[in-house]
Amino acid sequence: MVSHVREEADFDAAWRRAEPVPGWLTQAQGRALWDAVGRLGPGALVVEIGSHQGRSTIILGLAARARGARVIAVDAFVDGKLFGGSPTRQRFEANIAAAGLDDVVELVVGYSTKLRPTWDRPIDLLYVDGKHDYWTYTDDLLWSRHLPADAEILVHDCYSSIGVTLGTIAKILFGSRYTYVDRAGSLARFALRRPTTKDRLRVLRELPWFARNVVIKVLLRLRLRPVARVLGHDEPYDPY
Structure with a gap:
């Protein structure tokens, strides 16, 4: 019981550190990442694909430190309005440093699809939150x-992105x-x-939950938030 209470407190502290960082990871999702790392042994290696400004990376990194593990953060930091390019990388690096995780998190800059064919390091946990096609x-x-x-493999936006859900149907369902x-x-x-x-x-x-999310996304694009509320979505952002 004492150990469980301590783990809860540790996660709460980690979430307080990560939550101010812009991103789309919810507290419940952060807990899922935290627990996944907690199931690893000392010396384990976590790979995160898609780090943005480091919200999820901080959760992974703090959990990894508690387990004696390490995190590889893979992100291309593509230029443009959608991803932010080098300014986003600078914010990521500043957020990781502020969390005191420079010795736990290793940043690898590049496209995951180009890095993968030559990757030769064994890994123990995979978190996928890269490009959603x-x-x-x-x-x-x-x-x-x-x-x-x-x-374990954890995938963000699995049932809220058309591309990711189609991939899940093809590779997981079938x-x-x-x-x-x-x-x-x-x-x-x-x-x-x-x-x-x-x-x-x-x-x-x-x-069916995925279909609901797609409908909500369409309603938000059409600025029909009152209709989205009928489906239980009372936020201006896409469902995550």
């Missing part, structure tokens, strides 16, 4: 080749390599093991 996402799943059997475990909002957790029929059915049961 079908082709990039399904390529990012191939980083799992460096994971041991039964290792694939034979990954098993769906659970989700926190749109952050889904998979295990690297062959799925059963029951596992595949659990993926199917999430699709």
Whole structure:
């Protein structure tokens, strides 16, 4: 009981550190990342694909420090209004430094799809939050080749992005390599093991929630927030 209370307090402190950093990770999703790292052993290596300003990286990094693990943050920091380019990288590096994680988090700048074919380091946990199109996402799943059997893969926006959800249908529902475990909002957790029929059915049961999210996104684009509220979404932002 004492250990559980301490873990709760540690996560609460980590979330207070991460929450001010701009990003789309919710507290429940941060807890899912924290718990996933907590299941690793000393010396483990976590790879995060897509770090933005470091909100999720801080959670991963603080959890990794508690376990004697390390984090590799992979991000291309593409220029443009959507991603922010070098200013976003500077904010990421400043946020990691402010959290005291320079000795835990290693930044690798580059496209995940270009880095993957030559990657040669074993990893123990994979967190995917990179580009959300079908082709990039399904390529990012191939980083799992460096994971041991039964290792975990966490995917953000899994049931709120059309490209990521299509990739999940193709590679998880109809694939034979990954098993769906659970989700926190749109952050889904998979295990690297062959799925059963029951596992595949659990993926199917999430699709109505995905359809709801797509409808909400359309309503927000059309500035129909009152209609979105009828579906239980009372925020100006997309569902995460």
